[in-house]
Amino acid sequence: MSDPLTPVLTKRWLSPNSWRLSTYEQLEGYTALRKALRGTPEQLVQLVKDSGLRGRGGAGFPAGVKWSFMPPNEDKPHYLVINADEGEPGTCKDIPLMMADPHSLIEGCIIAAYAMRSHHCFIYVRGEALHPYRRLNAAVREAYRAGYLGRDILGSGFDLDITVHAGAGAYICGEETALLDSLEGRRGQPRLKPPFPAAAGLYAAPTTVNNVETIASVPFIVNGGADWFRKMGREKSPGPKIYSISGHVEKPGQYEAPLGTTLRELLELCGGMKDGIPLKFWTPGGSSTPMFTAEHLDIPLDFEGAAEAGSMLGTTAVQVFNETVSxxxxxxxxxxxxxxxxxxxxxxxxxxxxxxxxxxxxxxxxxxxxxxxxxxxxxxxxxxxxxxxxxxxxxxxxxxxxxxxxxxxxxxxxxxxxxxxxxxxx
Missing domain, CATH: 1.20.1440.230 (NADH-ubiquinone oxidoreductase 51kDa subunit, iron-sulphur binding domain)
Incomplete structure (x- = not known):
């Protein structure tokens, strides 16, 4: 590949018992949290802004800018909500992340909540995803026992509770305001905006909704710094990305690569087209993004590259179809x-x-x-x-x-x- 990447988000996935707190702590786990708690919320928001981290849920909105919308006063509770309702056809990046490395999400949640002065975080998991729901709950219990959650986290004076919530299997709840309605016990339907969640979200209080992969990236940014993060990917779309490759390829799965990687390079990673049958069409970000053809093999798969070619990066759910498909x-x-x-x-x-x-x-x-x-x-x-x-x-x-x-x-x-x-x- 033109820009090789040492695994970042997936570096612990193949470690024995990677989902356990003991394994996570052996591999730099919760070191970013200690570092973050020594700084101020404003410094953390600025760090994420400087890193150029963009939302990994599909829209690609700058995460630091989104965090900055949270009002500085605490007249009302502030809520952090994690969108783990992964339902886009072809998307399978957040569920493996929660299965293999749930503590990276939890640590990211604590840092993000501290930065936004939130004391309650909700992780909304897709209802059908029973195994990651159980694993995430187990990881949250481990974090409470170790003092990473609850009252006076690591002696910092900061309090945070995390609630893991299972949805009921509705694709529409991937839309952030429909997700909030579902969390409140209502039917999952999108809300009229404005007001936006940052002003009146969950329980009509200031709320930030972020994707799993977005928040799991935060501890690495805190430890590595904004400049380190920007060395990966492209100028306007920096950082690593998990690409979900499915369909007619030899080795479908999750592949971490820098943003801007092309399908030609991704096909090399997953062993090429299955049985050697030529590529016909593919989606760069799931079925809700306009499809590409074999002529688009060298399009940079980042937010700008996909848009300039007439599609969207979406959730980087790359569905590959060969010439046998109508x-x-x-x-x-x-x-x-x-x-x-x-x-x-x-x-x-x-x-x-x-x-x-x-x-x-x-x-x-x-x-x-x-x-x-x-x-x-x-x-x-x-x-x-x-x-x-x-x-x-x-x-x-x-x-x-x-x-x-x-x-x-x-x-x-x-x-x-x-x-x-x-x-x-x-």
Whole structure:
């Protein structure tokens, strides 16, 4: 690779009993916390700003800037909420991190909570992810017993409690305000903004919502410094990243690499295309990001590189498909997922995803017409930018990009239908 990386986020994953506190402490665990508690909250916020750390949950918003939105006064409780509701199709980075190295997340939570003057942190774990939920709870209990959580942490005078909460398996709860509603015991639906969570989030109090990988990066930044962190990745997207590689590759899995790594380099890491069958299309950040083709092998996979090429980095859920896969079929499968997971709050998403799924299912079944392609694009246009949250935008991405790059495949379904009709009439 052009910019080799010594493992950072994944460096403990292969250690025996890596999830245990004893192993974590042997491998520099909780040294960053001691260092952070010697500084001030303002110094920590500035350090994270200087590092250039950007949110790893998909949006890529600068973490330090987000932390700075938390008001300095403590008239109301301040809450830190960790979004571990990993539900984007193809994404599998946060669950392995919580399974293999839960204390890196916990240490990051304590440092982030101290920086934002929060005394209660909630980790919202996807409901189906039972094993990481149990492992995280066990790690939290270990941290309490060792004095890293609770009252007067390490004699600093700082108090923090962590609550691990299991969701109920709703994709929409990956949206931060829907997650907050779910935490409060309500139905998971996105809220109208403003007010933003930093002003009125959980229980109408100032709240910061961060992704698991974002917070797990913080202890390394505290120990290594902002300049060290910026040596990895690219100027506007610094640091290491966990890429989830799935699909038609020889060795699917999680691969840590600098931000800006290309798919060509990632394919080298995972042994190339399975059975040597050529690449056809792929997603850079899960099914909610516009797809790429074999022509995009050398696109830098960072926030700017993916955007400039017409897609999004998203959660770096790289789904790889070879030439045996039908694009309309794959798009139909994704669209049915979004139809099922739409919370139903807004009309464009609720009705639009239903009709998109119906049309695609009919086309894949060989009962489509050429007009269906225009209808699909028209419905997508009425969803994009008009739905209450980003779920609607994500739902149309595979359709519009699929038609952009593989329109002939959609037309072929219509042509075959036309030939069948002519044959039947004859």
């Amino acid at each position: 694009v309309p079929w794959a798009v139909m499968k994704w669209t049915k997922f979004y139809e099922h997971e739409s919370c139903g709050k807004c009309t464009p998403c609720r009705e639009g995803t239903y009709w998109l799924a119906q049309i695609l299912e009919r086309m894949v079944d060989g009962r489509g017409t050429a007009e269906d392609i225009d209808t699909l694009l028209d419905v997508c246009d009425n969803i994009l930018g008009r739905s209450f949250c980003a779920l609607g935008d994500g739902a149309v991405s595979p359709i519009t990009s699929g038609i952009k790059y593989f329109r002939d495949e959609f037309l072929a379904l219509c042509e075959s239908n036309k030939r069948e009709l002519v044959g039947a009439q004859a």
